[in-house]
Amino acid sequence: MAEIDNNNNMQIREEENELNLWDLWLVLKANWRWFALSVVGCVALACLYLLWAPKQYTRNASILIKEEQKGGGGMSNAMGGFADLSMFGIQRNVDNEVLVFKANRLMHMVAQRLHLDVSYKIKKGLRSVELYRESPVVLSFPDVEEAQRFSFVVKPVSEKEVELSDFISVNEEGDELEFDDRMTVALNDTVETPVGRMVVVPSLYYTDIYYGEKVKVTKSNMAKVVEKYQKDLQSSLASKTATIINLSLTDESISRAEDVLNTLIAVYNEDAIDDKNRITVNTSNFIADRLVIIEKELGNVDASIEEFKRANQLTDITSETGMYLENTSAYRKEGLALENQLTLAKYIQDYLNDPQKASDLIPANTGISDVGVEQQIAEYNEMLLKRDKLIANSSNKNPVVMDLNNSLSAMKQTIIRSIDNLVVGLNIKIRNVRAQEDQLTKRIEAVPSQQKHVLSVERQQKIKEELYLYLLNKREENALSQAITENNTRILDPATGSQEPVAPKSILVLAAAFIMGFAIPAGIIWLVWSMDTKVHSKKEIQDKTTIPFLGEIPEKDKKQTEKVVVKSGSRDAVSEAFRIIRTNMDFMRVKSDNMKVIMFTSMNPGAGKTFVSTNLAASLILMKKKVVLVDLDIRKGTLAKNVGYAGKGATNYLSGSVDSVKDVIAKNQIVEGLDVLFAGPVPPNPAELLLSHKLDDMIDELKEMYDYVIVDNVPAGVVADAPIVNRVADLTIYVVRSGVLDRRQLPELERLYKSGQFNNLALVLNGVKYRSMGYGYGYGYGDEKEKK
Numbered sequence: 165m166a167e168i169d170n171n172n173n174m175q176i177r178e179e180e181n182e183l184n185l186w187d188l189w190l191v192l193k194a195n196w197r198w199f200a201l202s203v204v205g206c207v208a209l210a211c212l213y214l215l216w217a218p219k220q221y222t223r224n225a226s227i228l229i230k231e232e233q234k235g236g237g238g239m240s241n242a243m244g245g246f247a248d249l250s251m252f253g254i255q256r257n258v259d260n261e262v263l264v265f266k267a268n269r270l271m272h273m274v275a276q277r278l279h280l281d282v283s284y285k286i287k288k289g290l291r292s293v294e295l296y297r298e299s300p301v302v303l304s305f306p307d308v309e310e311a312q313r314f315s316f317v318v319k320p321v322s323e324k325e326v327e328l329s330d331f332i333s334v335n336e337e338g339d340e341l342e343f344d345d346r347m348t349v350a351l352n353d354t355v356e357t358p359v360g361r362m363v364v365v366p367s368l369y370y371t372d373i374y375y376g377e378k379v380k381v382t383k384s385n386m387a388k389v390v391e392k393y394q395k396d397l398q399s400s401l402a403s404k405t406a407t408i409i410n411l412s413l414t415d416e417s418i419s420r421a422e423d424v425l426n427t428l429i430a431v432y433n434e435d436a437i438d439d440k441n442r443i444t445v446n447t448s449n450f451i452a453d454r455l456v457i458i459e460k461e462l463g464n465v466d467a468s469i470e471e472f473k474r475a476n477q478l479t480d481i482t483s484e485t486g487m488y489l490e491n492t493s494a495y496r497k498e499g500l501a502l503e504n505q506l507t508l509a510k511y512i513q514d515y516l517n518d519p520q521k522a523s524d525l526i527p528a529n530t531g532i533s534d535v536g537v538e539q540q541i542a543e544y545n546e547m548l549l550k551r552d553k554l555i556a557n558s559s560n561k562n563p564v565v566m567d568l569n570n571s572l573s574a575m576k577q578t579i580i581r582s583i584d585n586l587v588v589g590l591n592i593k594i595r596n597v598r599a600q601e602d603q604l605t606k607r608i609e610a611v612p613s614q615q616k617h618v619l620s621v622e623r624q625q626k627i628k629e630e631l632y633l634y635l636l637n638k639r640e641e642n643a644l645s646q647a648i649t650e651n652n653t654r655i656l657d658p659a660t661g662s663q664e665p666v667a668p669k670s671i672l673v674l675a676a677a678f679i680m681g682f683a684i685p686a687g688i689i690w691l692v693w694s695m696d697t698k699v700h701s702k703k704e705i706q707d708k709t710t711i712p713f714l715g716e717i718p719e720k721d722k723k724q725t726e727k728v729v730v731k732s733g734s735r736d737a738v739s740e741a742f743r744i745i746r747t748n749m750d751f752m753r754v755k756s757d758n759m760k761v762i763m764f765t766s767m768n769p770g771a772g773k774t775f776v777s778t779n780l781a782a783s784l785i786l787m788k789k790k791v792v793l794v795d796l797d798i799r800k801g802t803l804a805k806n807v808g809y810a811g812k813g814a815t816n817y818l819s820g821s822v823d824s825v826k827d828v829i830a831k832n833q834i835v836e837g838l839d840v841l842f843a844g845p846v847p848p849n850p851a852e853l854l855l856s857h858k859l860d861d862m863i864d865e866l867k868e869m870y871d872y873v874i875v876d877n878v879p880a881g882v883v884a885d886a887p888i889v890n891r892v893a894d895l896t897i898y899v900v901r902s903g904v905l906d907r908r909q910l911p912e913l914e915r916l917y918k919s920g921q922f923n924n925l926a927l928v929l930n931g932v933k934y935r936s937m938g939y940g941y942g943y944g945y946g947d948e949k950e951k952k
Contacts, residue, residue: 203682206680262400284301285379285382313385343358397424413659455635512526714752728782745928796854801813815850816828830842890921
């Protein structure tokens with residue numbers, strides 16, 4: 165027995181493996197219209213997307229990062245003379261430079277230079293095309309902040325005017341504020357608009373081609389624009405051992421992508437040079453500051469020397485000292501001469517004042533420098549000699565002599581006064597000469613201290629002059645080193661690329677749309693299937709249980725209103741399903757000879773027990789079998805309600821009001837040849853009636869009268885009637901409604917089967933939907949016959 169179970173399990177697993185692809189095909193076949201509609205819709209949307217999506221172009225650039233030379237050649241030798249400035253020992257890490265290119269600061273400088281936050285677009289078909297530098301107008305916004313966002317439409321109307329409209333301002337929260345203003349403004353004028361002041365300047369592309377065309381101008385947040393280009397920029401090393409960096413950027417505009425890459429390289433080089441020259445610039449600033457200070461100090465020293473020389477009346481101390489010595493010697497000589505003159509004058513003075521020499525000649529030509537005195541003396545002597553001659557020839561009483569004596573006396577007094585004045589004058593001159601000599605002597609004595617002070621100040625002047633000249637020299641050297649600073653990089657390939665767009669890729673988009681067309685309905689179907697916990701197919705039942713499976717019944721066509729579909733000559737799928745069930749019942753009958761009473765039950769109401777039992781009975785009638793259909797759903801009497809029967813039934817017999825079963829059997833009420841024992845009036849105590857021996861007597865009597873007794877019972881999971889009635893059943897057919905029974909209830913069915921609570925329990929799956937979801941195998945053969 166265990167071997168048989170193992171074989172069955174192996175067969176189930178093989179069948180499961182075989183059914184996976186087949187089930188998939190059935191699902192696809194059953195829902196092909198949805199798949200076709202989804203594929204067509206997705207492809208159509210993909211075509212619209214290709215017509216709408218802006219084309220993207222990629223531009224690539226390659227640069228070589230120069231490595232600093234550590235040896236003694238090339239640039240190092242050229243810069244050897246400037247080693248004291250320590251500006252050429254900087255080492256670079258190429259890996260760091262890869263990240264530097266993506267720095268926010270560099271990209272922000274690029275965005276500012278190229279005005280990337282302002283976009284110009286024109287509509288061509290469904291696609292908006294970026295004009296960039298080909299825009300007919302260029303807008304500038306004097307008062308706009310970088311974070312401000314707005315948009316508007318510019319429409320050229322003539323050679324001198326454009327129309328502005330559709331102003332939309334976006335605040336920090338992202339809310340849009342629309343303005344209905346429409347204005348016509350002159351080109352090159354500053355105009356006030358709802359979004360701020362702006363200047364509309366025509367470009368080289370401003371021609372009549374654009375008259376009437378709407379150009380949408382969008383001002384974006386600069387920070388967001390910089391962030392976008394940072395993400396779009398790709399920076400990588402060409403290889404691990406190389407110092408070549410590859411830059412790549414994808415953008416709507418070819419020229420904008422090229423400008424961004426080329427400007428980024430230029431900004432990077434400028435930044436690198438600025439970084440290299442930072443020490444040079446600082447040195448230059450330091451030198452300039454020191455030159456100002458030293459120049460001021462040097463001026464102070466010069467002013468101090470000038471002031472000292474002016475205060476001391478000095479020009480050149482050495483020459484002036486010699487001049488002082490010469491003047492001193494001259495003053496001494498002059499003093500000696502004046503003293504000699506004074507001595508002579510005093511001698512003459514004494515001579516004149518000597519009474520003994522009153523009648524003598526006055527000495528003449530004594531060397532007195534006063535010519536007047538010498539002349540007076542000469543006249544006096546000449547007159548004295550003349551008088552003496554007269555006296556010699558006459559007496560003192562001679563009137564002439566007396567006149568001459570008077571004249572001589574007067575002349576002598578004049579000479580004496582002249583000599584006195586001469587003495588006084590000579591004394592004054594001598595004092596002056598002595599004073600000048602003393603002054604020169606003091607100056608000569610002050611020369612050493614003045615010389616010392618001047619030398620000290622001149623020493624400071626010389627030091628500051630040398631420092632000033634040194635700084636001037638270093639300033640020139642620093643300027644030279646700044647002028648010859650080289651770039652970090654060498655451009656190998658400027659921004660270039662293919663003219664073919666890299667996105668959107670039509671083939672990939674269409675292929676993705678085609679795949680998506682299949683994936684969407686497949687995903688929906690899978691989602692519905694994964695969320696659906698109901699039993700739909702024989703496979704699901706057999707995977708979870710070991711209960712014998714008699715067959716599955718397709719869902720009846722909704723247009724078919726008849727309760728009994730199994731008829732003579734019918735070849736539809738439902739009839740064929742009941743024939744299969746009938747055959748499988750015969751197979752079970754081989755195992756158990758006594759199988760005349762067949763009871764139908766289910767887990768819950770609405771499983772279709774009455775439909776299945778009625779049609780199975782009709783199928784057995786077609787085999788010329790005597791069949792009676794017993795409705796033991798005595799609580800509701802569903803079968804009687806369906807056919808409108810109001811007569812006596814099973815409850816009349818069970819309660820003892822009818823003695824013979826034959827009295828409550830109805831003939832041909834549902835199907836020709838089929839006897840039916842309806843439930844009868846609803847009793848107050850249905851369970852007690854079913855527990856009485858009258859039920860056993862009724863079934864025994866029916867077994868003697870008929871080949872098959874079909875018992876339509878209540879759901880087993882609702883009331884206790886089904887287990888009670890099952891004592892008289894030879895075969896229990898448990899009807900499972902497809903799409904109604906939860907798969908989580910299958911273990912409960914397996915427990916009922918294992919416990920033996922129902923005699924010879926078997927399953928029938930009712931209402932299988934073969935076409936809608938592709939469950940099961942289908943009954944195409946029956947349909948083929950029906951079509952024919």
